[in-house]
Amino acid sequence: MDKQVKATHMQIEPGILLKTIDSPEDLKKLDPAQLHQVCEELRQYIIDVVSVHGGHFAASLGVVELTVALHYIYNTPYDQLVWDVGHQAYGHKILTGRRDNFYTNRKYKGISGFPKRSESPYDTFGVGHSSTSISAALGMAIAAKYKQEDRKSVAIIGDGALTAGMAFEAMNHAGVSDADMLIILNDNNMSIDPNVGALKEYLTDISVSRTYNKFKEDVWNALGKLPIGKTFTRAMASKLADSLKGMVNKSSNLFESFKIRYFGPIDGHNITNLVQTLKELKKIPGPKILHIITVKGKGYAPAEKEQTKWHAPGLFDKITGEIYKKKFDVAQPPKYQDVFGHTLVELAGQNPLIMGVTPAMPSGCSMKFMMDSMPDRAFDVGICEQHAVTVSAGMATQGLKVFCNIYSSFMQRAFDQVVHDVAIQNLPVIFCLDRAGLVGEDGPTHHGAYDIAYFRCIPNMVLAAPMNEQELRNLMYTAQLDKTDFPMVIRYPRGNGVMADWQKPMQEIQIGRGRRMKTGKELAILTYGHPGNFAAAAIREVQRDGLDPAHYDMRFCKPLDEALLHEVFQNYSQVITVEDGTVKGGFGGAVLEFMAAHHYQATVEIMGIPDRIVEHGTPKDLFIEAGYDSSSIAGKIRQMLGETNGDGATAISVESSLKATSTSGRTPGATSES
Structure with missing residues (x-):
C-alpha cells in the first residue's frame, strides 16, 4: 500500500469507544x-x-444504528448476518476486526x-448484486434446522x-418453510437512484399511515392488559390483533400473506x-420481517439532502x-455512458419509435437524460x-426500437x-451493455467479463x-434503422473514451464489417472494442524499435468480418487478439474457430481477462494484472517477433498444426473498410 496513503490514514483516529472494539465480543461488553x-x-x-480514501458512502451511514444493534444482540458470526448488495456494510466491517485497515477499502490488494x-468469517455470504439476501439467509436457516443448531439467520435488505x-x-418459500429467520427491511425510499413502482408506494402507505400505526399500537396495548389464561391465550390474542390490523389497512397483509410475521415500521435510528x-x-421462532425506516446518508447533512449524488x-x-473533482479539461474525452445518453436523446428526437429501458440505473447509465426530456x-x-429484457421484447413486438441498457455484470x-423472449423470437431489442470489461474498485461481482462468451453462443x-x-x-444509429430487424448487443467500458470532439454526424456501419487500421509486417x-486503443499505443511503442505490426479493429464479434480474417491469415503468420472479455469463449475463441x-x-x-477471478483495484492496475x-x-509483440524473451501477457497461445490448404472456395480476401 502506498506509504503516503498509509500516513494519511494514521492521522484518522477512531473515537474513544470505537478504538476498543476489535470484534463484536468487545461491543457486547459495553453498557x-x-x-x-x-x-x-x-x-x-x-x-x-x-x-479521504473514497468508496460508497451514504448507504452505510443510514444503517449505523442497525449494524451496532445487530452485532450487540446476535452471536455473530455463529448467528448469520446476510447483507444485501453490501454497499451498506462498512460499519459491519469496522466492527468485525477491519477497523485499522479500513482505509484499504476498494484499493488494489486491500479489503x-x-x-x-x-x-472474514463475519462475511457470511459474498454479495454485490442485489436481492440475494433472503434466499441465502433462508438456505442458512434451513441448514441450521436440519443440523439441529440453535443458529439465527438475518437478512438485511x-x-x-x-x-x-x-x-x-x-x-x-420462507413463509412455508418454518425456518427461524428474520428479514430486516431497511426502508429509505432509495436504492442508488430514487425507488420506483407500486411497492415503493405501498411501503410509503405503511410507514406514513398514522391511523394504522396508532391503531396497531392501541390494539397491542389493550391486549396486553387482557387476562391471558386458559380461555384466552396469547396465541388467540395475537390472532385477534392480526385480524384487527387487516380490518384497518388491508395492504398491511402483504408480507403476512406470505405467512411471514410483520413487525413495524419502527425508527431505524433509535x-x-x-x-x-x-x-x-x-x-420468536419462524419467519418474520422487521420494517425499519432510515435516512440514507444519516448524520451527514449534504448526503441526506442529495442521496444519489x-x-x-x-x-x-x-x-x-x-x-x-478532477481538474476540468475542455479537451477531455467524455464517459462512454454519457455519449450513450446524449446520443439516445438525439436519435429519439429523430425516430419516434425509439424507447429506453433500464433496471434501476438511470444515473449510472445516463438513461436519465432521456427520462428527463422524454x-x-x-x-x-x-x-x-x-423484467427489463422481457418488457423490452414486448415493446419490440409492436414495432418499437428499444434500447435496453443494463450493466454487463x-x-x-x-x-x-x-434466449427465450428475444433471440428465439428474433426481436430487434438493442442491448447496450455499460461497464463491460474490468470495472475497477467494485471488483469481481461487477466486472463485465463474460458477456461476449455468453452472448456469442446465442x-x-x-x-x-x-x-x-x-x-x-x-453503432447506435445503425441499430435503430428499420432494416436492423434482429437483436443486437453493443458493449462498452466504464469511464472515459478517447475522443474530445465526439459529436460528429452519425453514419451507418455495415453489420459484420471491421476496419483495417494499418497494414504491417509479419x-x-x-x-475488439475499446482495447483497440491499447493496441494502437503498443504499436506506436514498438515502431520505435523498428517493428511494424498490422492492426485491425474488428468491431463485430458476431458475425465476424470473414473477408478481413481471410486477409489476415493469408498475409500474417502470427496473430494477437485483444479483448476486454474472458479469454475462454470470447472474441479470440471466435477467431480460432474461423482459423480452424x-x-x-x-x-x-489471445489476450484478455484470464480464466480466474480478478479482484478489485484501479482499472489501470487490473489491466496490467490481466x-x-x-x-x-x-x-507480447516483441516476444513473438523474437525481440525479447519477456514474460509477455496473460494469453492463450495456439499454433495450428493443420496444413494450409488451397484457398479455392473460400470467401475472397477482399479488403474491408480502411
Whole structure:
C-alpha cells in the first residue's frame, strides 16, 4: 500500500469507544447506554475515512444504528448476518476486526468494498448484486434446522432490492418453510437512484399511515392488559390483533400473506428501541420481517439532502461538503455512458419509435437524460433485469426500437429472458451493455467479463463493440434503422473514451464489417472494442524499435468480418487478439474457430481477462494484472517477433498444426473498410 496513503490514514483516529472494539465480543461488553456514543463514533469514522480514501458512502451511514444493534444482540458470526448488495456494510466491517485497515477499502490488494467470505468469517455470504439476501439467509436457516443448531439467520435488505422478483420468490418459500429467520427491511425510499413502482408506494402507505400505526399500537396495548389464561391465550390474542390490523389497512397483509410475521415500521435510528426490538424478535421462532425506516446518508447533512449524488461521491471535504473533482479539461474525452445518453436523446428526437429501458440505473447509465426530456419514452423498471429484457421484447413486438441498457455484470441475471423472449423470437431489442470489461474498485461481482462468451453462443444475436465514442454513436444509429430487424448487443467500458470532439454526424456501419487500421509486417493484431486503443499505443511503442505490426479493429464479434480474417491469415503468420472479455469463449475463441474451419496455419495469442477471478483495484492496475494493457501488448509483440524473451501477457497461445490448404472456395480476401 502506498506509504503516503498509509500516513494519511494514521492521522484518522477512531473515537474513544470505537478504538476498543476489535470484534463484536468487545461491543457486547459495553453498557446499552453507551451504544449511542458508539454509533456516533462509528458514523464519524466512516465519514473521516471515506472522505479521504473514497468508496460508497451514504448507504452505510443510514444503517449505523442497525449494524451496532445487530452485532450487540446476535452471536455473530455463529448467528448469520446476510447483507444485501453490501454497499451498506462498512460499519459491519469496522466492527468485525477491519477497523485499522479500513482505509484499504476498494484499493488494489486491500479489503473488498463488499462482504466477502474469504475476507472474514463475519462475511457470511459474498454479495454485490442485489436481492440475494433472503434466499441465502433462508438456505442458512434451513441448514441450521436440519443440523439441529440453535443458529439465527438475518437478512438485511433495502426497499430498492426488494423490488426484484428473487426477493419475492424467497419470501414465498420462507413463509412455508418454518425456518427461524428474520428479514430486516431497511426502508429509505432509495436504492442508488430514487425507488420506483407500486411497492415503493405501498411501503410509503405503511410507514406514513398514522391511523394504522396508532391503531396497531392501541390494539397491542389493550391486549396486553387482557387476562391471558386458559380461555384466552396469547396465541388467540395475537390472532385477534392480526385480524384487527387487516380490518384497518388491508395492504398491511402483504408480507403476512406470505405467512411471514410483520413487525413495524419502527425508527431505524433509535438504537435503544432497535436493541430491545431485536432482543424480543430473537425469541420468536419462524419467519418474520422487521420494517425499519432510515435516512440514507444519516448524520451527514449534504448526503441526506442529495442521496444519489452521495451514494459514492469520491473524495470530499468533510467540513464544507465539497466533492473534489478532477481538474476540468475542455479537451477531455467524455464517459462512454454519457455519449450513450446524449446520443439516445438525439436519435429519439429523430425516430419516434425509439424507447429506453433500464433496471434501476438511470444515473449510472445516463438513461436519465432521456427520462428527463422524454419521460413517456424512457422507463426505470426497478432492480429487475429479467423484467427489463422481457418488457423490452414486448415493446419490440409492436414495432418499437428499444434500447435496453443494463450493466454487463447485471445482464447475467437475465440470460434466460434474452434466449427465450428475444433471440428465439428474433426481436430487434438493442442491448447496450455499460461497464463491460474490468470495472475497477467494485471488483469481481461487477466486472463485465463474460458477456461476449455468453452472448456469442446465442443464435440471431449480433455482437458489436466500439473502439471510441464516434463508433458508439455509429453503432447506435445503425441499430435503430428499420432494416436492423434482429437483436443486437453493443458493449462498452466504464469511464472515459478517447475522443474530445465526439459529436460528429452519425453514419451507418455495415453489420459484420471491421476496419483495417494499418497494414504491417509479419504480425497482425485483431482487437475488439475499446482495447483497440491499447493496441494502437503498443504499436506506436514498438515502431520505435523498428517493428511494424498490422492492426485491425474488428468491431463485430458476431458475425465476424470473414473477408478481413481471410486477409489476415493469408498475409500474417502470427496473430494477437485483444479483448476486454474472458479469454475462454470470447472474441479470440471466435477467431480460432474461423482459423480452424478454414484450415489456416498461424500462431495465435489471445489476450484478455484470464480464466480466474480478478479482484478489485484501479482499472489501470487490473489491466496490467490481466495483461492486456499497452505495455503488455508491446511485450507480447516483441516476444513473438523474437525481440525479447519477456514474460509477455496473460494469453492463450495456439499454433495450428493443420496444413494450409488451397484457398479455392473460400470467401475472397477482399479488403474491408480502411
